[in-house]
Amino acid sequence: MNQRKHTKQLRRQLRWAGLSATVLAAPASFAQDCPKPSLQQCMDVDYRASSCGSVHDAYCQGEVEQQWKAGWEVSPKRQALLPEEMGGEVATVAYKGHVPKRTRFQGMDQSLMGQVLKGQILYRKNLENLTKDEQAYLARIQGWEKDGAQVTSCQEFVDEKYLDFSRFEREAGRFGDDDRAFFKAAYGKDGIANRVLYSRDQEKLAPIWDGARTAKNAYFRFTPGPYPKGTEAYVFKSEAAKLANNVEARNWVAPSDAWHKEQAEKFNNVPDDLLNHHQVEQESFTALLRQREAVYAEWAVASKLLRARDHKTEELDKQTAERLFGLDKAIEESLVKAQKDGCLDAQGATVCDWSPRRYKTMLEAAMAPRREADLQACVFLTGNDFGPESFVRNADKLKLKGLDKKDYTSSSSLLTQYIAVYGAHIRDLLVPLTPSTGAVRHGGESSDSGYAGGDTFGGGYDYVAGWEYIQPGSSLRNKTLGAWCDSDVRLCGEFNAYANVFGSTRHEVAHLSGEAGTEGNGIRLKLDARVMGTSLYSHDQHYPLRVTFYEGRPVFKSDAAKASATFVVVVVPVTVQGGLSAEAGVKLNIGGAVNRNCAEDLLGVDLYGTITPFAAVKGFASVGIGVPGLQVGVRGELLITRVNVPLYGDIGLYLSSPVHPTNPNTLFLRASSKLDIELRFLDGSIKLFGELAFLKGETTIVSWNGFGNSWNIYNETRSLPLVRVY
Structure with missing residues (x-):
């Protein structure tokens, strides 16, 4: 080999060897500047992401795992139901109770x-x-x-x-x-x-347990509920529904200390997590039953009032039946699952019959x-x-x-x-008094506040609600009260919600305030609402006793396709049209009401609103005889599909009558909200139309309902008795 060439290759090899030695020696040299970390450092996210953390990554990983295993060994154990993400099975877990400090x-x-x-x-x-x-x-x-x-x-x-x-x-x-x-x-x-x-x-x-009997478990509280007369009712067809509708199991036992002890011993070998899991599912089922009862009770009151005023209730009956239908379907689905879990055995013991949570x-x-x-x-x-x-x-x-x-x-x-x-x-007493002072009562106020949580997360509220009224004939000398429909009332309220998130500073989450008073045959309404400091609504105006403040129109509406043709039949032009129309958008309704019901002697104030995103596709066809401006004909419309997602909410203050069966003379703050999904198909109509110059008119010859359904996403109502007037 050429000596010069050999020397050149040797120099290149020496250079690569020196570079390799430098690279291999760098971690050892660098480690001298990164001392072995403590366990606390190994658990610090910032340290683990640092250059020294990378050097000692394997060491830290071993230390953390060793510490975790040691903690697991000394911690108390129990059988727990794992989350679905971890398999959903019952396994032995270590646990440590949380003791809040701040x-x-x-x-x-x-x-x-x-x-x-x-x-x-x-x-x-x-x-x-x-x-x-x-x-x-x-x-x-x-x-x-x-x-x-x-x-x-x-x-x-x-x-x-x-x-x-x-x-x-x-x-x-x-x-x-x-x-x-x-x-x-x-x-x-x-x-x-x-x-x-x-x-x-x-x-x-008095004893804790009053001797009243209760169901074997919550599923046996089921009984098919009523529907408005003339509407289509949901039919329970499953074996689960038949098993659950059991009178004996519905009145299974009168709870006592001895019974609870007996049940605890009976299920001693079943993990508490599993028992409590089935109890939580039963609580959700019970909530469905209560929601159904509330919907039917609401319909019963509303329909009675409408009939008393000679109004028809067909539309109300139809809407209520659709809501009940959806709830009954959800109830049956829950019962079918309960049967699969073995909860509908009316003879032997099941894991749904008792739990520490129950x-x-x-x-x-x-x-x-x-x-x-x-x-x-x-x-x-x-x-x-x-x-x-x-x-x-x-x-x-x-x-x-x-x-x-x-x-x-x-x-x-x-x-x-x-x-x-x-x-x-x-x-x-016929004259309302303030019990603590004995003074004649013409107003009142109730308030409270609270906060719960810690320096990292927490939430609280405060509210104040007041009222005053002027009632003819109400005096100490004249104890015959005038009619409530001749009275005037002013109601006011304010609610604030606060929260602290990832810090101790308290922030306003929501504010709602309102004041309403009767003025003649109308009301003066003041409203203010904001969320996270952003004003959503502010209002101060006089209105009739019942009014819709705002009713929106579709945000977007257009015809997707349209075709027409004209034929001459014995010198008479005949125009045939057909096509599809589509619309989508959002409708918004806001309203309020002061109710003066002389028949039932009730006073109440409500604020209500609905926001409804929607989309619909319709088909239409028409036959017209004549020329534009002088034409008569027949037009048919068919709804192919329509989707509505109405969000409804209301808040109101009500004063019950002295003869109210459960809460006489009581002021309530009532708020409710619900969200539905509605689907409709193949609704249609046939109309006769006519044109004469700029005059146009139409009349419906026949119309029909297709089919559809409504699903309630949630429906929450809260009634808070504020104060008893007298």
Whole structure:
């Protein structure tokens, strides 16, 4: 080999060797500047993405996995139902209960659930790291303990009237959403099962379970529901529907502590996650049944009012039947699934018959209503005023039979007696009074606020609603009240929602305020709505008692195709036309109403609106005799398909009559919203038309309905009793 060439090749090889050595040595050299990271660094996303994190990636991965495995080994285990993304099977999992540290729980004083939530969060946090509001509430509870049987507020009254239950419920907050732990505590040494519960002043409480019978599981609550007369009803054809419509299973058992204990032992080997999963599905099924009941009840009231005014109800009946049809179809689908899961066996035990979640749900259903009723009655009759000059501490001023003591705040039992006697007196008065002052009542106001969450996520609200009315004949001397249809009323309300997301700063999410008052045969309406600081609607105007504020037209409408031809038949021109038309767009309707119903003596104010995106395709054909401007003929139209997606919402304030069967003389705030999908096919009509110069007219000879269906996406209604007038 040529020596010169050999030397050149050797130099090239040495260069590549030196470069390779440099490259291979770089990580080792660089690693000297990146010391071995701690576990905390390995768990830091920013560190793992850094250059040093790349160098120690394998090491960090091993450390994190080792730490995770060690944590899994020492953590408590349970059988859990995995998410569908992880297979949906029952498996052994490790878990760790979450103890919140930075929380926000405040307000919510006007409802029982608000009091329960604020009490339970104290024990969820083990009475540690409490916020100022939580410390204040804890001090309030401790004050109730120190003052013995003395009652100083309506909240203390309810707490002490149901003391044994209140204490258990509050301290059970430490279990969070662990329903099994809640159940075990209820049957434990300091629990509420298999024992008599007492008030603060050692009065026996009524049993938790009232002896009423309940269904084997929620699916057996099913019975086919009614439809408006003359409409097509859904026919349940499945075997599941026949099995569920079982009277014996519908009245299966009267729940008791012993029954719940027996059921718990029966399903001891079934994972709680599986039991609770079936309970959640039953709660969704129950919601469907309630929604159907609400739709039919709404129709019954509306149709009765229309018939009383000699109006036809065919369209209302048709729309209601379509909604009921869709709900019944969803109900049957749920029943078919329940049968596949083995839940419709009316003889043997099934996994749908009991769960820790069902126990807790039934317990709340048994105890919450009676305590809420006591709280609202106390607030209404005392105004939550327990001061030295209050009626509740000077009952002798009322001079009522049955109230022979002066002070009724020395125990919850005495206050219960005061509420019963004084409440009956107020209920029988013809003149509305403010119970806490005895003054004639011409107005009132109710408000509350609350916030729950933490420094990362949270949400809250505040609302205020008020009213005043002028009613002919209402005075202390003249106790014969005038007709409500001759009265004037002013109603106002404001609602605000707040939230903090990924931070502690609270932001306004939504604001809604309104004021409405009758002025002659009309109303003055003021409305304001905004979302995330953006104004959506602002309004201040006078309207008749019922009016549509705005009714939109289709945003887009056009003929897709059209063809025509003219023939002369014995010197008479005959024009034949045909084609397709298409339309799409959005319709918007906004309206309000003040109802003065003299027949039923009701007063109410509503704000309602509908926004409906739609699309439709129609076919048409016509035959006309004559020339344009002087022509008669026949035109046929056929709807090929139409899709509507109406979103409806309303908010209203209603005052019930004194003879209302359940809530006489009560002011309600009522809001509802629903979203439907509607499909129609082959609706049509045949019309006779004519033209004479610029005059045009048409009349329908015959029309027919095709077929279609409506599916409800959601339908939510909330009615909040604000205040009882008298």
